[in-house]
Amino acid sequence: MPLRTARVQRAENWMNGIGETNDILGKTVQSAIMATKQALYNLDHPLAPAYRTIEVEQARIKEREFYTAFLEKLENL
Numbered sequence: 001m002p003l004r005t006a007r008v009q010r011a012e013n014w015m016n017g018i019g020e021t022n023d024i025l026g027k028t029v030q031s032a033i034m035a036t037k038q039a040l041y042n043l044d045h046p047l048a049p050a051y052r053t054i055e056v057e058q059a060r061i062k063e064r065e066f067y068t069a070f071l072e073k074l075e076n077l
Contacts, residue, residue, distance in 0.1 A: 039067050040071070
């Protein structure tokens with residue numbers, strides 16, 4: 001799931017002519033915080049609700065835990 005999120009973000013950046021298309025976190029701590037918050041929002045509010053297998057739901061939970069811990073570390077910088 002994070003790979004898809006990163007691909008979408010790079011595509012949006014490319015389409016909008018914004019910065020480096022491979023740099024989804026930006027160049028500052030603040031931009032990384034914003035990108036991480038957006039990733040958490042995207043996890044909590046998927047575009048299309050869909051049936052999720054137990055494995056997919058477990059992966060989503062782990063991904064959310066990662067982003068939450070990452071955000072905490074960023075905010076403490």
